[in-house]
Each structure stands twice: as C-alpha cells, then as structure tokens.
Amino acid sequence: MIDPNIKPTLLLVDDEARITRSLKMLFRNEFNVLTTDNGHEAIKMAQTQPVAVVISDQRMPIMPGVDVLRGIREVSPHTMRLLLTGYADLAAVIGSVNEGEIFRFLQKPWDTEQIRADVRAAAHVAEINFMAAARRAQSGADSLTAQATAIDAPGIMVLDRDPAAYELVKRATPPNNRLHWARDMDEALALLSTENIGVMVTDVQDGQASHVGAIKALKQTHPQLVTIVLTQLRDYELLVELINQGQVFRFHPKPGHVGTFVKNVQSALDYHQVLQTQPEMQKRHSVAKSVKPVLAGLSDRVMGYFRRFGVNN
C-alpha cells in the first residue's frame, strides 16, 4: 500500500552501477530509490515492499530483464514495469510484452525529460492501482467472478483482410464470445461503435496502409479494448512504438502456433474483464504522447467518429 504522504518507491535493476547511480540521482527527489544488479534480489524487493515502478536493464549476467519483469509481475502485479535496454534485441521486445506486460520499452541512451515523464506516469498509475487494490481488500466482498457474470461476454474483432488470420482467431474464440470480422479500418470503426468488443486482433499493416496509427488512436478512444497484434512483420522500432504508444497486449507471429494463440486470446479476454471491473487498471494503458505526429488525419477521423456517436465525452 502506498501512503500518498511518503515518496513512492522506484526500483532500478542494472548490472552497470553507473546507470543505477545516474538514474538514482535523477529520481531521488521524487522517489524512494532502490537499486540492485541482481534479478532475484529485485523480485524479493518487490515482494517484501510496495514498489511503484521498476526499471530493468535487459542484458544482465544473473537474470535477463524480461525474466526479472515477469517475476515482479507475478509477485506484485500492480508494480509498473519498464525495460531499459541498449541492444536492439527483437526477442527481448516481444518477451517484454508477452511475458512482462510492460508499461514502456525504453532505449539507451535515453532522453532525460522523456524518462522523467514516463516514470511519473507509471508512478501515477501504480498509485491508483495500489489504492484500488487496498480498497478491494478492505471491502472484502469483491468477487471478480460475481461481477463478471453480470457483464455480457465481450466480442472479439479481427481487423485483417487475410482469411487465414480470421480462421486462426475463429479457432481460438470461446463459444460464448462473438467474433466479428473487419476487412478494413472503416468497418472496424463501425463495429466498435455498435458492438461490445473487448479484444481486437489486428495486423500492423494492410497492404500499403499501416494500422499503427489507428492502433494507437483506438487505445485513446477505447481504453478497455485489449489489442493483440498478429503479424509477420519483424520490425524492432515498430514494435517498440506499438508498446509505448499503442499499449499492445500481445505480439503473435504469423502464421503462428494455434495453441499459444488460444492462450493469448484467453489472457486478453481475462485482461479485458479486469479492465472492466477495475477501471483504474486502464491507466496502465495510458499511452505515451508520441514525439512524431502520428497520422494526424487518422486520429482525427477516429476521434470524430466517436464524437458523432457520443461515445467519447
């Protein structure tokens, strides 16, 4: 539990002491900063005290960053997780999303203002989450399943022209959830405004058109929408952008393994349910203001659409 009067805790994990020293100095005025070069120790720290935010390096001798973040997610799910790496390692990016469910993927060398803003945003989300968790614990009556039955089973939407992708999602869709197929962005927007959709499975591009801007914009208009990216694209920069600005929930390679995909869809539905019953969790998905203008026209289109339907304020 986090007392609003004391500084929130920031945990730094890096095998280079100069990195932790530098970041500690940057954040010590706002945070109670803990540092370690040992992933096991980091997980233990998150277990024994409320840690609002953790920033971990990826390449470390004792335990790689993705494993550290996964471990912390297990012992302290409300701790906001950030990966900080200097190495363009695609496996690490994918792992950090799929296993670590990270808040941000940061790269060395970092921008001081940007990292400040990201860590503050993470701490803000963590504070809300920890307080909500505490409230739930006090009231005790909270039962996820009881609430869940009251909610209609949310639909799943495929945004991909590829029939193979639709088939894959169809095989992974539980019988109670409706499946919708949008061939393009306009169909997707129409479906989102009329149907109860909890999970979107999308490719990042449709022929020449990119869905990246739309994925990012949709996260702002539909914070409860959980996005699975199903793609054969292997672009490091693009994936990082989608994590930081689109808060993508899972990356799944195309064509991909059906078994894992079924699990991914189930986790996405579960997560959507958490977002519905614990609206404060949506904050985890607060997306970073993109530095470069993200397809301004498209964003406006998305926003305009929902204003017309009166969905978004």
Add this chain to the structure above:
Amino acid sequence: MSSPMSSPLRALLDPVPPLMADMTLTAVTDRFQSGGFERMLSLAIVDEDQRPIGLMSRHALMELLLNKYSRDLYGKRPIHLFMNPMPIVVSLAESTTKVISTVTSQIRTPIIEDFVFVEADGRYAGLGYVADVLKLVEQRLGQRNHALAQANLEIKSSQAHLVQSEKMAALGQMVAGVAHEINTPLGYVGNNVQMAEEMLSQIHTLVAAYDGLFEGLLSEASDPADIEQRIQTISEIRQDFDAVSDLADLNELFSDARFGLKQISDIVLSLKNFSRVDRSATDEVDLVENIETALTVGHHHLKNKVTIEKRFEPIPRVPCSPSQINQVLLNIMTNAAQAIEHDQGKLLLRTYTRGEFVCISIEDNGSGISDEHVARIFEPFYTTKKVGEGTGLGLSISYRIIKDHGGDIRLATKAGVGTRFEISLPMQSPGTSLDTPSARMPLTPEALVTDEPVMARSA
C-alpha cells in the same frame, strides 16, 4: 541422308576416289604419281560393294619399291595383297566426339596413313586427315579451356563474395554488440550531463540570490524588509537545493561521465585497431595487443558468459597482418563462448613460444566437439549452428588466414570438458627460410597432441 549431311564431320571429309581391290601394284603406283593426290598419305581400297577393305599408304608403297626389282616382281599383283587390311574406319553417322576418340586412340606414330570415312550404310565416302582431327581436338580443347577458365573465374568471384558476406555478417553482429557497449555509457553520460546542467542552473539562481543579498547588505539605502525578503528567497531555494551536498554529487556525476567517455573512446579505438588497414603483412606485431583488441570488440558476447583468465608468457613480435589475426581471434573466442552452456564459463588465454613458433592458446570449458565434427571443423560451410546463426565459413576462413601466414590452427577437445584451440605463427615470415613451416606442417587439421589436457570444469 539429311541429318548426316549437316554433320560437322563433312568438313573433314575429302571424297577421294578409292582403289579397286584387283588394281595392280603398278597401276596404283601410277595413280599416286599421276598428280592430284599430294595431300594424301594413303588411298583406300574398296570391294565391289564400295565397302572399304584396306588402305595403301604412300609410305608402304615406297618401302616396297625401294627393293630392287620389286616392280618387276610384284607389279602385276593386285593391290589387296599389299594393303593394310585394318585401317581406321569411322562412320559419318557417328558423333564428332566419337570420331575424335576413335581416331586419336588408334593413331600410330609416325603417321603414315589417313583414315576412312564411310556413310551410315558402310559404303566408302572418302578420306579424312589425321592432322585435321588434331586441329579439331586443339580447337575443342581451347573452347573447353575457355569454359573452364570462365567457370573458375565465376567460382572465384562467388567465393570472394561469400567470404565478403561472411565478413559483413560478422561485422554486422559486431556492430550491434558494440552499439550496445556504447549505448550504456552514452546513457549515463548523457543523463549526468543533463543533471549537471540543471544543477548548474539551480546554482546560478542561488548565487544570484546570494549576490542580491550581498548587494543589499552593502547598500546603505536598503530597507530591512527588503533584506528580509532576500533572505526568505534564499532559504526557499535552499530548501530543495542543498548546495554543499549537491555540489559533492556533481563531482561524482562528472567523474562517472569521464569514465563513460573513456570507455566509449576505448571501444572506438579498439574498433579502429580491429579493422585497421594493414600497412603490410610483414608488420612486426605484438599478438598480446591483438588479443586485448579482440576481447574488447567481443566483450558483449563474452561478458555475461565467461570469466577470462590470461596467462601470457613473453613472446616476440611476429610478422603478420594484425586485422586478419584479430578476425581469427574474435571468431575462435566467440565460438568458445557459444559452446558454453553452463553458468561457470571460463576462457583461458595463453601465449607462449615453441621452437620457431609463437603460439596463442584459447581454451574453454564448454561442451567440447565430437569426433565427427572435429574432422570437418575447418571445412567451408560446415556448421552445427542453427540456420541464421552461423554461415559455417568462420573457421574455414580463420584456417585459411593462419595457413597463409605459414602458421597452423590445431585443436584438442573432450566432450563435456572443453576445447583448446592453438594458433601458431612463425617468428620469421614464411618467405625468409627455405624450410617453410607450411611444408613441415601437415596440410590437414589434426588433433593437437598435448600432454596438457583441456581444463576441467570448475578446476
């Protein structure tokens, strides 16, 4: 008859009229002398069905006539008694290649006869000259030579291309690794500089406030309320900025930044050393420097996997191409690190001399190499790595490089214990001594015979 007409063999055919089997020796002699047959070494003899039954050569005829009275004795006899009944006969229906092989395989020296061409049905067609066939052979050889030379050129250029792409792959991997090595210090150096800047601006504000107070105190006209206001401002600034302890931190920020910059410049320097264009292959090189350079460049492959132990005995400088040796060292070191699948990885690097050779030994406590792999380890494209992880060219290129230096790479390995590679380079450049090391050394890689076993794990 249409297809044989087009046969290139027609070009070799001379349709000389044949001799009949019952022509007399005298008549044949007259025929030879009658003119028009100067090009021919021989004339063919055919039966009534125009099938060739033999060949009468000018040479045999003259031998015969050199005997006294032979013209008187044998002149009236039929020519078939004197002819060579086993001439070389080839069919115009056969392939040029077949004809060439028949003629050249049966030819006898000195060449005293021509050969006989027959049509597909076996009837006499004319004579062919051995010299023409030889010319054809030469022409064909020329063509084949050209094709071979062309193929050789293509193989060479694609080999150069492969070696180049292996180099590029290694370079790409190295660059990615080095980028990581540089990004870490760059991260904290940049952050520290930014914080120092912010701190400096706070110091600036504080000093300006102190200055204002100082001025106020000195001025006779100042109002005590104003002085109090100034003191108030200073104490507010001091609340979130402790000049003394923050300035002490500034020292640390700068000392870390300096360390980071030094680290970056070391990396850049080793990159420069690593890829430096060699002035000449006969540079006298300190191999220990090469080992250190390769270690720096390969740092990111090694640092999380192995602890490195160095046992360097003093070695003389050796003539070699340092950038090539760097490539070999990096290749063997990263291979060694990749072979270690446990978390107690060790890499023992040694230098020593043996006879006329300087040796570098690289020993790991990894998985070892099985016998079947050892036999093929220096073969191009032989790899046990997954597709995309290695081209299988690394060690074959390393082997070539060391061989070209007149040295050798050998290895000793034990499954589950580790592998030791030994690179030896001659102290004298290979051109200077008659007994070149490469001549003394076996050409095929062989196991390193050593009384020192590869190190035991956790030893």
